[in-house]
Amino acid sequence: MTEWTAYVSPGDKPFDTERLQALWSRLHKGDAEPWPTDPALQHAWVLFHNGAFQHAVQAGLALDDAGLNVTNKATAIYANYVERREANRETLLLETAARAEKLQRHQPDNPGAWYWQAYALGRYSQGISVAKALTQGLGVRIKTALETTIKLCPQHADAHLALATFHAEVIDKVGHLIGGMTYGADRATGLALFETAMALNPDSAVTLTEYANGLVMLEGEKRLTDATALLDRAAAMEPLDAMERLYVASARVALEG
Template sequence: MTEWTAYISSGDKPLDGERLQALWSRLHKGDAEPWPTDPALQHAWLLFHNGAFERAAQEGLALGDAGLNVANKATAIHANYVERREATRQDLLLETAARAGKLQHHQPDNPGAWYWQAYALGRYSQGISVAKALTQGLGVRIKNALETTIARCPQHADAHLALATFHAEVIDKVGQLIGGMTYGANKATGLSLYETAMSLNPDSAVTLTEYANGLMMLEGEKRLAEATALLDRAAAMEPLDAMERLYVTSARAALEG
């Protein structure tokens, strides 16, 4: 198994099971993951929210299909925000995408099976360059997986956000004409998807930072003030768990940069 870089928390107060259940709907407003009834699965999620991403993945994998969403989320978030070795990062993302693909066959109606495949392939694409990923056919796979996620779960705010980012990145990298004709990317669709994500999950550092980035890709300098205001909101948030802290830290870094 690939060795992971350890995540060092910044003095976060660990959540316990009772606190996690109380915060669950707030923490999972983005991915619409239901509260698990299995205590072992609850524990795997508790590890995730406390930043023990590798252990969360291990415990999730030990539970079979029932634990794949937490295992995939832990692996993908670790790869994107913690892992600094590019080769390891890419390996972890591809492992996540492959597991999610298998889960689609076992549980085709599970939104997480489609979303975490798209998320992992999307972040992998950013690492190898979006333009290169498009030539490898990854763009079509990502778009299809995100559209399937939304069809399975219209309240999945993060899927709307990720699909909006797909449209934004394709247009940003290859232009609106080629992006539209070849990959179905559309500026108006991207902006509408961002607005839907904001309506579904407006008080999320994830939504705010991704929307800010998307506005700059789709609209540029004319929306700079709005994008900066979104990052300001994200940076001012008090994180409730390890993942939120990673996003808030990212927003603060973007403002300082």
């Protein structure tokens, strides 16, 4: 495995298994991942929450299918927020999607298998341009995977959020008419999905930042004040772990821009 860029998360209180278990429901309210009973899997998640993304991936891969959700989450978050080499970023996201698709075949009822495929392909699409990704058929795969995630796990806030973002991205990049006719994108559906995500996980920097971005794509400048208010809330949060710190930082950068 190529050496990844080290991520240093200053000021965060380190996680151990005891602290992770105490905060698990708060940290995983978005992805509805169940608390793992295997100590080795718990350790892999400790590594993830401490920002040791490459070590979390190595620990997860050692557990085969049981470790693929932590493997894929660690890879996808690292690729999207830490990796600055575009070719490496794209490779990591495609690897994540392929592993998730493999897990779907082994565990078709595992919501994480569908969600992390969609997340990875969605971030990959943003990197190569959404319009280009749509012509490659990625939009259908993303939408199907997210709808499957929600069907398997209706409380999966992040899946509602990602599906809302899908509607917003498609409309923003190809227009409401073509987006609706060709890809099933709909402004009202997108807004409703964002509201569902907010209802399920309102105190999340992830929810707030993605909703802010989506509002502007779906509604334009008339919702800029609302979007800024959401980013303000996200930027003011005290993150609990490395991933939250990355999202809070992204909100602060967006406000500065």
